[in-house]
Amino acid sequence: MQSQSSDIADLIARTALRDRAAFQALYRATSAKLFGVTLRILRDRSxxxxxxxxxxxxxxxxxxxxAVGGYxxxxxxxxxxxxxxxDILRARKPASDDIETAFELADDAPDPEAAALAAGERAQIDACLAELETDRADAVRGAYLDGYSYEELAKRHGVPLNTMRxxxxxSLIKLKECLTR
Structure with missing residues (x-):
């Protein structure tokens, strides 16, 4: 089970790098389970x-x-x-005019413990990014936080596309190693 878990984690990491073959393998390995989840919740096959x-x-x-750690x-x-x-189920439900239902809504904001954990994780990620060379850290932020394509980043940093990849x-490998220390 641990091997399968690490294989899936590897496929997710490779998918993050836009590896289509890894994405296809991830789909083959997990689609049946995820279909079961969606079907159980939505109760409609199509x-x-x-x-x-x-x-x-x-x-x-x-x-x-x-994030490799935690889940x-x-x-x-x-x-x-x-x-x-x-989200699909929520979109189906009509808006209610009854004020009583407003009191039953859960607060989507993280609780103080979750907020503290998120802040700690953010600090750890920032510290690990600081360990990378400046141009590499900028490229990671550009690709994964700002949504730039590999081509845009390659032009921006004046390097060939394969070099950017x-x-x-x-950089993701180094970040993973840093985050698991």
């Missing part, structure tokens, strides 16, 4: 199939947000599928 496609689009776009990779994938399915891949 809607669950459509939701599953949207879930994998989100995974492709947000694979760089998976298993399959738990992260299931959370993406679950949250997307719940190598910078980002190696």
């Amino acid at each position: 809607e669950a199939e459509e939701a599953l496609q949207e879930v994998y689009v989100k995974i492709w776009q947000r694979a760089d947000r998976y 298993s990779p399959i738990s992260w994938l299931v959370a993406v599928a679950r949250n997307h399915s719940l 190598t910078w980002l891949r190696r």
